[in-house]
Amino acid sequence: QQQVKQSPQSLIVQKGGISIINCAYENTAFDYFPWYQQFPGKGPALLIAIRPDVSEKKEGRFTISFNKSAKQFSLHIMDSQPGDSATYFCAAYSGNTPLVFGKGTRLSVIA
């Protein structure tokens, strides 16, 4: 049972473009939604996170948009750069369950 559905599986974006990765969930008890970034050969690292009391959170070029009624959240990377090429995981958490990860999106930013 996949609790967090992430799409697309892979994404190719031109340098300077906008990268958009989407996640959907069913469990309305989820109350914390982080995104992790993983470079090849490394462990994942927290990129940005949001709680459902806000609809958007921005940190630099990275923005999380959250739609509570649709049970969806997305990561937008503005002005995408080759250094952003990595695998991105969305995740969700509630007090009753460990962190649940999506299957990941492999992003390639090409010049």
Added chain:
Amino acid sequence: NAGVTQTPKFRILKIGQSMTLQCTQDMNHNYMYWYRQDPGMGLKLIYYSVGAGITDKGEVPNGYNVSRSTTEDFPLRLELAAPSQTSVYFCASSYSSRSDTQYFGPGTRLTVL
């Protein structure tokens, strides 16, 4: 601060062999986790611990065992290795709850032949 360290980085096992994946953190975190990562499948939780002496099963615990005798160390034991256990294993830790930022180690790439 070294953060979360894992050894070994790579290992090849034969079917039926046993091994222990080591994980140590120096951040005085209470929570520690073991995940496996398979291509296109994301991160699946194997076991986690909320403190020394306390462990609990995650999503995919079969074929694995853990112990937590100290705050710093959280080893993962494979008793009878099977090809299905070929994966990249990540250890992680967080300070006080499962919603806190998880800090991951560099991973161990295990192949079972």
